[in-house]
Amino acid sequence: MELSKNRKKTFASNKALPHCTFVIVTRNNESELKNILHHLSTHSLFSSDFGNVIIVDFYSFDKTVEVAKQFQMEFPEKIRLIQKNPQKTFVELIHPYASDQMVEFINLMEISRHNHLPPNQYKNWVSKLVKKAGYNSGNTVDNLQIIERMESEREYLFFTIKKSVIEPLTHMEMKLKDNTDGTEDVTGLEVVSKVLTDLQTLIQHFDPSLFIGNTLFPNLTALIEDFSKRSDVTVLLSETGKELKINQTVGISIIRMIQEALELCERERNATEIDIRIRWGIKKVYVQIKDNSNKVFNRKNSQKSLRFIEERLHLLDGSLRLNVLQDQGVRFLLAIPIEEPGESEEDQ
Numbered sequence: 001m002e003l004s005k006n007r008k009k010t011f012a013s014n015k016a017l018p019h020c021t022f023v024i025v026t027r028n029n030e031s032e033l034k035n036i037l038h039h040l041s042t043h044s045l046f047s048s049d050f051g052n053v054i055i056v057d058f059y060s061f062d063k064t065v066e067v068a069k070q071f072q073m074e075f076p077e078k079i080r081l082i083q084k085n086p087q088k089t090f091v092e093l094i095h096p097y098a099s100d101q102m103v104e105f106i107n108l109m110e111i112s113r114h115n116h117l118p119p120n121q122y123k124n125w126v127s128k129l130v131k132k133a134g135y136n137s138g139n140t141v142d143n144l145q146i147i148e149r150m151e152s153e154r155e156y157l158f159f160t161i162k163k164s165v166i167e168p169l170t171h172m173e174m175k176l177k178d179n180t181d182g183t184e185d186v187t188g189l190e191v192v193s194k195v196l197t198d199l200q201t202l203i204q205h206f207d208p209s210l211f212i213g214n215t216l217f218p219n220l221t222a223l224i225e226d227f228s229k230r231s232d233v234t235v236l237l238s239e240t241g242k243e244l245k246i247n248q249t250v251g252i253s254i255i256r257m258i259q260e261a262l263e264l265c266e267r268e269r270n271a272t273e274i275d276i277r278i279r280w281g282i283k284k285v286y287v288q289i290k291d292n293s294n295k296v297f298n299r300k301n302s303q304k305s306l307r308f309i310e311e312r313l314h315l316l317d318g319s320l321r322l323n324v325l326q327d328q329g330v331r332f333l334l335a336i337p338i339e340e341p342g343e344s345e346e347d348q
Contacts (some may be wrong), residue, residue: 020051021099022106027058029108030067032261036106037071037079053079054094058109073235091146091311105149143315144249145183148293151208158206161199201230205259211251215243215266217278223255224262224276233266234273241280244338253316254287257309261289262334264305269330271295287334290325297324 022040026033034057040053055068067079082093094103125132169192176189204210204226212220217239221316247253258276265271271291279286293313306322313320313334321333 005333012257018119020102020104021094021097022051022053022057022104023098024053025105025107025109026055026064027109028060028062028064028069030060030063033064034067035138036108037067040080041075051078052097052099054097055079055081056084056090056093056183057081058084062230062235067237083315089307089311091135091150091315092307109202143317144247147249147253147312148316151249152263154206155208158203158208161203161206166196166199187340205256208252210255211248214245214247216246216251216254217243219251219255220258220276220278227262228260231266233262233271235262236273236275237278238276239278243280244283245340246285250316250336250338253312254285254334256268257312257334258287258289260305260308264291264302265293265330268298268301268305269295273330283338285336285338287332289334291329293329297330298312 024036037053040051051233055072057065057068065081065083068079072079072081080097082097085093111236116154173189173192173196176192182270210223212305221237224237228235251321262274265274269291271293275288275290277288279288309321309332312338314320316336318336323331323333327336
């Protein structure tokens with residue numbers, strides 16, 4: 001592929017533009033990516049120190065990666081290609097290279113799938129994105145918006161798995177149970193039931209309804225009741241202090257972290273009892289999760305869950321302390337800053 005020479009032109013610096021990172025998500029988008037990179041690289045946003053591009057490719061099998069590599073060779077300081085690594089989360093992949101002022105996501109997978117953007121509109125679209133970057137000059141990246149995007153992806157997965165997989169399997173299970181000719185397929189029924197149970201457990205991690213309203217304790221109680229039904233673990237829950245109202249994004253994040261810790265204690269630690277204590281402070285909530293397992297704590301086996309918790313806490317500006325108690329289990333201590341809904345930074 002021959003790249004047009006005009007992309008090598010040096011543009012005058014434009015101080016009105018911030019240092020902005022465009023994160024382009026691709027999967028078999030060679031033509032779309034070529035157009036986007038062409039228009040981005042000819043814009044003044046590409047002048048020194050004011051913009052860069054991260055391409056995150058999700059296992060393309062066309063020439064998308066080849067296109068990305070050729071542009072990367074021409075603009076090594078501006079374009080970085082990252083291929084999806086199943087061992088790392090999306091945030092972990094881009095975080096070391098993304099701007100700390102503004103990040104703009106361009107999901108070419110969605111554009112391609114839904115045909116939102118005809119090729120002749122790429123130039124205008126890029127101009128609008130860059131203009132938006134200019135309006136947001138100096139603004140820091142909103143971590144809560146990152147969490148909202150992550151939760152939006154989880155919600156999509158939740159309903160997709162439920163509709164495309166769980167519902168058909170449920171009908172299959174009902175047909176196997178209601179076999180009219182008397183030749184019940186016991187093995188088939190057991191397999192389907194087992195898969196259904198595993199899937200229903202899995203999608204709990206994507207369920208968008210785990211936090212409703214603006215109070216933590218009722219939602220946490222519902223989570224624990226459901227967890228206890230699906231496991232042989234006894235969970236003790238207590239709360240001290242005056243409960244603060246919290247917004248949806250922070251609330252669902254706390255639920256997700258506790259959910260991950262519960263699964264870790266059951267799955268990796270073989271705990272039979274878990275004690276969760278919530279303490280409300282001034283502008284903070286403290287969560288202690290302690291299990292009764294006498295199993296030696298293996299950080300490597302727990303890496304996935306710990307990484308998830310640490311990542312969410314980082315986005316919430318919170319902290320995690322992990323205490324390994326000799327022959328008395330493990331204790332997680334989470335501290336999360338709380339800004340009540342409707343409260344401004346000046347109020348704090």
